[in-house]
Amino acid sequence: MKKCPEKEILMAYVDGELENDERAKLRVHLEKCSKCAKEVAAISEDSLIIKTGIDELFARHRVNDKIMAEIQKSRVPVATTKDNEVVNPWWQRLLWPALGLALLFLAIVMLIPSGHRYHGSAVSVSFHALNDDSTIDGVVVPSDQVFKLQACSRQALCGNFLFSTVAENPTEFIMKGTAMVSFADQAIVDFDKAEVELDLVNGSGVNVRVNNSLVSLTSGSVNYRSFSPPVEAVIGAVKTIIATETIIDEAIDLASSTNVASVTVVISADQPKTVVSVATATSEPVHSTETQIKTATVVAVETVASESAEQEHPASGVEHIFNPFTDKPLGQGQ
Amino acid sequence: MNMQGKTDVELVKQVLAGEIEMFSELVERYEKLIFSYLLSRINDLQEVEDIVQDTFVKAFRHLASYDCERKFAGWLVTIARNLLIDSRKKSGRNIASTDLVTDVLLADSAKENRSHPPEIIIRREQFRKIVQMIQELPEDLRTPFLLRVVNELPYQEISEILNLPLQTVKNRIFKARGLLREKRETYEEMP
Numbered sequence: 001m002k003k004c005p006e007k008e009i010l011m012a013y014v015d016g017e018l019e020n021d022e023r024a025k026l027r028v029h030l031e032k033c034s035k036c037a038k039e040v041a042a043i044s045e046d047s048l049i050i051k052t053g054i055d056e057l058f059a060r061h062r063v064n065d066k067i068m069a070e071i072q073k074s075r076v077p078v079a080t081t082k083d084n085e086v087v088n089p090w091w092q093r094l095l096w097p098a099l100g101l102a103l104l105f106l107a108i109v110m111l112i113p114s115g116h117r118y119h120g121s122a123v124s125v126s127f128h129a130l131n132d133d134s135t136i137d138g139v140v141v142p143s144d145q146v147f148k149l150q151a152c153s154r155q156a157l158c159g160n161f162l163f164s165t166v167a168e169n170p171t172e173f174i175m176k177g178t179a180m181v182s183f184a185d186q187a188i189v190d191f192d193k194a195e196v197e198l199d200l201v202n203g204s205g206v207n208v209r210v211n212n213s214l215v216s217l218t219s220g221s222v223n224y225r226s227f228s229p230p231v232e233a234v235i236g237a238v239k240t241i242i243a244t245e246t247i248i249d250e251a252i253d254l255a256s257s258t259n260v261a262s263v264t265v266v267i268s269a270d271q272p273k274t275v276v277s278v279a280t281a282t283s284e285p286v287h288s289t290e291t292q293i294k295t296a297t298v299v300a301v302e303t304v305a306s307e308s309a310e311q312e313h314p315a316s317g318v319e320h321i322f323n324p325f326t327d328k329p330l331g332q333g334q
Numbered sequence: 335m336n337m338q339g340k341t342d343v344e345l346v347k348q349v350l351a352g353e354i355e356m357f358s359e360l361v362e363r364y365e366k367l368i369f370s371y372l373l374s375r376i377n378d379l380q381e382v383e384d385i386v387q388d389t390f391v392k393a394f395r396h397l398a399s400y401d402c403e404r405k406f407a408g409w410l411v412t413i414a415r416n417l418l419i420d421s422r423k424k425s426g427r428n429i430a431s432t433d434l435v436t437d438v439l440l441a442d443s444a445k446e447n448r449s450h451p452p453e454i455i456i457r458r459e460q461f462r463k464i465v466q467m468i469q470e471l472p473e474d475l476r477t478p479f480l481l482r483v484v485n486e487l488p489y490q491e492i493s494e495i496l497n498l499p500l501q502t503v504k505n506r507i508f509k510a511r512g513l514l515r516e517k518r519e520t521y522e523e524m525p
Contacts, residue, residue: 053461
């Protein structure tokens with residue numbers, strides 16, 4: 001290494017992010033070059049001062065005891081299902097099966113709907129295949145086997161399944177198609193990457209989440225055939241695969257740091273119709289002057305078109321995030 | 335009980351199975367991360383404390399919905415970010431309008447400096463000045479920078495936690511460092 005390395009390399013060295021051979025070469029260089037050695041020492045010193053200072057600050061403002069006291073006070077029962085390979089306390093090992101059996105018995109006696117079998121226990125969701133070629137995680141499952149939706153797991157379902165959810169109002173619905181299914185917030189069944197038809201067959205209704213949208217199944221069928229995989233987006237000059245959540249995050253960051261009321265993230269300048277997310281400031285009136293607005297909340301996310309989103313994108317330094325006030329890319333003529 | 339060797343997912347499963355005390359290990363592992371994340375976004379230390387607490391309490395209450403395929407730290411950061419957005423909406427507080435971290439630092443150090451040797455006082459003074467400089471950095475640069483420097487996380491992990499592309503994380507950390515060095519050099523050159 002004859003020439004002095006870029007500052008970025010020196011910073012990566014301090015952060016321990018260089019490969020071994022690169023690191024070794026730089027060490028040799030640092031022994032000979034006092035300018036770079038001084039730079040490395042300065043970067044390290046900055047980091048040490050900040051780390052030591054914030055560690056002290058953190059030590060004075062810890063809330064771990066308050067957190068545990070709050071949790072012990074509320075003791076919200078978080079367990080919803082018996083998890084694989086979890087060693088439960090002895091009383092739970094007896095209590096939950098006993099409760100489950102009792103509730104199953106009640107459910108069978110009181111809640112069985114005509115024409116459909118009913119499975120499950122309180123605050124749980126169970127499902128079973130309705131035909132003999134449906135699969136779970138790629139494995140064909142018999143139609144007489146009942147499964148519970150487990151917390152902390154996602155299962156790939158393909159085929160026709162009957163879901164039974166039990167809370168105050170038992171509900172049954174049929175899923176036809178494919179989806180990654182899991183148990184989400186507040187016992188909501190989550191269908192991700194879904195191409196499904198959902199059909200309520202019993203009960204007054206149930207909320208489910210399909211491809212990140214909350215849906216109320218109240219009557220009839222709901223079709224989700226338009227699932228689009230994460231799109232390839234260009235934000236700034238960086239080209240990468242980004243899920244919708246990332247784009248939203250970028251939009252919030254951008255709106256927070258650039259004093260704009262809203263930002264629209266566009267996949268590509270060549271494909272202006274491929275708007276994937278819209279973030280709008282809500283803490284201040286949208287019509288306020290741009291400089292007064294510093295926080296933003298995503299209020300709408302929609303895919304307008306995505307057929308061509310995975311095609312080629314320009315990798316130039318074109319800014320693809322637009323200021324809605326000027327209709328120009330941010331950072332240009334604001 | 336040895337909890338050190340357990341993965342986050344193993345601890346989550348034990349908490350879900352009723353061993354609530356296991357949650358304290360998750361707090362131990364990630365309290366500083368959430369503290370640093372919030373400190374990079376708000377200046378009011380009392381608000382930081384409140385949101386750190388609310389983040390873990392909310393995480394506990396919704397633990398059953400945690401997707402074990404996600405990084406636990408990333409899930410916590412998402413909760414903290416949502417609470418922060420809610421807090422800003424409710425209070426109408428402007429994130430950059432106050433300088434409370436510096437105020438608190440000054441108050442804290444004034445109280446404690448009396449009993450400390452001069453080198454610690456000098457180091458604290460340096461820290462106070464650097465904090466002022468960090469506050470002048472754009473918010474989107476501050477967060478990955480502090481997660482790197484304070485929590486010593488690898489770039490890849492920061493990328494996963496903040497759900498940002500790796501190159502974006504690298505660029506932001508480099509940019510933050512560069513701006514900070516410029517500010518320090520300018521400061522040191524001042525008579």
